[in-house]
Amino acid sequence: MIWKLIRRNVAGKPFRFLLTCSAVTAGVMFVVGIFVFTDGLRETFSELAGDIEGNVDLAVRTEVDFGGDFDRPIIEVEVADTLREVPGVLAVQPRVIELGNVTVLDGDDDPQQGSGPNIGFNWEADTPNPRLFLQLGRAPSAPNEFAFEQKSFEDGNFELGGFYTIEAPGGVYDDVELVGTFNFASEDGAAAAGAKLASFELDWALEIINQGTGYNDITLVLEDGVDPLEVTRDIRAAIGPGLEVVTGQALQDEQAEQFDEFIGVFQTILLVFAFIILIVSAFVIFNVFSILIGQRIRELGLLRAIGATGRQVITALIGEAFLVGVFAMVVGTALGIGFGWTLRWLLQQFDFGPQGNELVLKPATFIWGAVIGILVTLASAIAPALRARHISPMAALREDARLSRRVPALNLPLGIVVTLVSWVLVVLAVSTAEWDVIIPLGLIAAFANTFGLRRVNTVVGQYATLAFGVVLLAVAVFADLDVVALLSLLGVAAITLFLGVNSISPALARPVSNFLGRWPLAILLGIGGVITTIIGGVAVLGSIALIGLSLVDVITDFDLAGVFGFFAAFIPLAASLALLSVGIRAVDAAFIMGWSWQKVVTGLAIFIVGAIGAVMALVGLAALLTGDWGQVVLLAIGGAIFAVAWWLRRFVPSAMKSNARMARENAGRSPRRTASAAAALMIGLALVSTATVVASSFKATFADILESSVTSDWFISPTNQQNPTSGFSTELADGLRGLPETDSVLSYQFSLEAYRTEFDGLVRDSSATSLGASLEHIDPDVIESDESLNGRNAIWVHEDFANDNSFEIGSQFSILFNDGFSEVVTVAAIFTDSSIYGNRIVDLELWADHFTTGIDQFVSVTVVDGVEVEQARTAIETVTDAYSQVNVDTRDEFQDRQEGQIDQILIVFNVLLLVAIVIALLGIAITLALSVFERTRELGLVRAVGMTSQQMLRMVLFEGAIIAVFGGVLGVALGTVFGSAAVVVIPDSFIRVLDVPVVSLLQYLAIASVAGIAAAIIPARRAARLNVLDAISQG
């Protein structure tokens, strides 16, 4: 019986059912898509690992104590000869490789910037089972020859037999002949993944990459039938200490592990966003179910009146939720598989990852789809369903039956105990200082605290969650723990605050929407609408041009792809037309809310007239002052015009239309609904604002550092900064030193795993520069120093590092480098600003003895007094022009560049959050559609007494905008708090200046208001098209 009811409900209102499903479906789709995408990526990568390192038996390399492949010391050249003597060894292939700093310029001197790194390595002539597959020409066999990877060859302006310029750590080499092309790791070239691979004859590679000092590693192929263990033993005996022998399998595993790590990081980031998406979808689902049940109170009351038990009512509702979940699971999973596959395909077009797109479907993917689809839906539907149990049979008879929220019964002892337990939990969690304890315990404590306090006192209970969140936030800001613990505490505080604000936001909805629904919304809509209209208009023109171009293309060169392209060109047109119409609607709404066309037009006209009058009067006055009496007429007329305009000002009409007021009232009428419709958007915008505040503070910190501690005039940095090892040859700095215009030139190198401090055995990050000269460029706030100690074995340390280890000027300790040598260093200065160098700086001379890369990561320059900016630039560029991969910046340019990079990261972050925001908007759309549905009779009534369908449309649009801005205001406010707290928590070496970007945050609100209009368009159309007669006779 109950199931029949459920079926009827679903089948009878298919539109409503689909609406309900859409939010979960979208959530499932994204999560499943992420799994399909990353699993596919992992599959192709793990095959690749086998291709790359699968065909050697053994490898010899230096043994390192810490750190990875980036700075493994090199092997002496002679080792290769020793290995050739070992019995059982068939082939010995020494390898030289540079990951990132070997650049080939093509015929247009274009540095071939792609998505992949610029890699240089030696041609492997000695390997019987090759991993380089020659495609065209021949292998490089002498100095000044190179072979290039096939796809890069095709992409750039290259010609076999041509001469090109190559930049390498050893310097810039002109006139290098391109003798051949090859594919890497597999015959078909799938593995390059956008990397630019250049290969050289071994000895020349040794020279230009490692400056002749040695190989990176040596691989061996063994004769058939020999025991690798025995050979390994013989090799060990032959090569002596400091070197290690590993199997080809081990190399392959390491490679696979590296790939895995990369994909893992990627997957984690994506899953964090998926998690956010899910929370947002859960909010939407919860809201939708609450509304649906609210709408059906009379029906449910009738069921109860004719004898259905509370349990049966719940079963009916949960059953419906279950159907929604199943639908979402099936459709969402199917869409998700398509989505993941498309994403992979799309990124491949940009050379992201190796070619090849297996569709890898693991059981976990489907399990997640099911868990999310069904469990999230059921979990979100349970609370509203449980409330429905209390619907009385009388509800069927009442006109305005409302679902009341049950307040838990007070139970003082229980409440006090649970509350106390929650506090103890927090103290315990914080005292462990472990993030994986703080997060779960903190959340449990938050729930316990709310549960407890609600049983102590109803009013207190309402604010319990919020207050708890505030306390956690305060603890995070003021406590002295390590950063990870503090940030996780902050995360818990954020979740708690979301819940807290959510539980009190119904109380806020009425007053806030009452306030916002007037001029603030009009201003936001006006600004956002004008911007959207302009963007939409430009986009429309652009897409029309695109259609024109593709039409020309079809006419001149008819083929199927062209025809397809022509039709595809209409998609952007449709999208930009939609954008334009949203923009126009928003502007329209703004006028109706606060401004009105008459007001603006007459106001503007009066303003212009007044301004002309004022200008005339001023000109007259000026002439008068110079003694030109003839201008007195001008002054009089101008003054009169101005006066009239001033007086006319009062007649500028002001209008506040009733539909705007009704929209505001509607938003305030069911505050709980407005609040929960807005909640999803609140979360999305809170995260966006948090990121914005952090990014902006990061920029402000950077500007502050540049302002207060940096005195250099010019900055030379590598164009590609994603790669920690990227830089340029040390020859560049040497060249700059030779210029008469430069006063001093300082080079910087840096490593995250530079050396071990032997007194505690920890691996340390460190910078290196020429200490003696560095103060002329950058002052890390040195508080104590002894300049006479500066020299090869000097070290500058941060105050904290010094205090922790009781170092003072003149203290000595030894550090162990990865090449196995240790050095004793002497503290020559103590500084307090760790934001530039980190905590330790050693001298570049010492550094160069242990790191053989020959790559500077950064160079700063001061110029001789009296040299003009452009003069200096010309001079510096005579040196740097030889290097395609460097930026030469003045202070301002450097700051702009760094800010640009931070902005880019922010954009990527916001794009990822966009999905969550879109789902949140979907939630607003659903809420409005349902409430239009619910208010049919009322809407019919106002239409009957004379509201035009245009006015009706606008009314619902306003309501969408009000809901969106309500959520936006809460979100931006919370985000600002979170962002500021994060800035405080993040160590000063990263961010030390708090900067709240008010303009950006207001922009977000303007965008939110316009997005609210966009979300409301479909429900508003439905409302506007209601048949008046049907509407009033319904019910």
Next chain:
Amino acid sequence: MTQATVTTGPAARAVGAKKYYGEGDTEVRALDDVDVEFERGKFTAIMGPSGSGKSTLMHCQAGLDTLTGGQVFIGDTDLSALSERDLTLLRRDSVGFVFQAFNLVPTLSALENITLPMDLAGVTPDQEWLDEVITTVGLADRTNHRPNELSGGQQQRVAVSRALASRPEIIFADEPTGNLDSTTGTEILAFMKQAVDNLGQTIVMVTHDPLAAAYADRVIFLADGKVVDELLDPDVEQVLDQMKKLR
């Protein structure tokens, strides 16, 4: 005393009005060639058995619904010639409505409900007239209440005030007292009668109640979509007799 705008001719009329639902065997003639005139400044009641076409006539006459054939006029305006938008504007400016129930917008206060059509039109209500209407209806102390804080009778009075406030050509009321007890119903009827007699308003009311019909200046009887009879200055007895004949 302010009078509704007086022009010559009936406030509203239907000429050969037809409204058919369905086709063939299932065709229902809700209005079958109805000719009727509603005199200006008069209180007209429409009566007839259930399903006789009373509501349909009213809806079509008021511009809420369109005819299958024939014409309806408000004043001199032929509604069949108007666009949907113009019909809406006509309703807003020239027609008032009172329904059986659910007359008011729940989010708006009583006063806001009363001025709603004028708000929608963007015109400022005539304050004096508004005060007069509100005082006459006896709602002066209730204007800031929301509908759910008012009794059913009070809600209907607000609805009547709304219809009166913009001084429309004509007010249509579909069983305005259908949901009320007899005392409250009587109050509303007396009030409407007063509006006609004292304020010169034209009102057309659909009702099943002979007592209610007795308040009207004229009763029109419908049966099977046709006007079958009419009474002038009716009393309860006459109406009852007539109704019995129609059954």
